[in-house]
Amino acid sequence: MKLLIVDHDRYLVEMLTSWLKTLGFDISRAYTGERARSEWEEGQPD
Incomplete structure (x- = not known):
């Protein structure tokens, strides 16, 4: 499972x-927040 912290x-x-x-x-x-959005779009966490 992929998570974003x-x-x-x-x-x-x-x-x-x-x-x-x-x-x-x-x-x-x-x-x-800016980096979180980028990580969310690139990494597609679960």
Whole structure:
């Protein structure tokens, strides 16, 4: 399953990314709304 994590707090995003990857998720990250939109359009998360 592909997930997109979006938050301005980089520490939180990295922590969640590390944890969810150990559970087998494919993770994309974004720290701004603009980048989140781009990741959403390119990556098509579930």
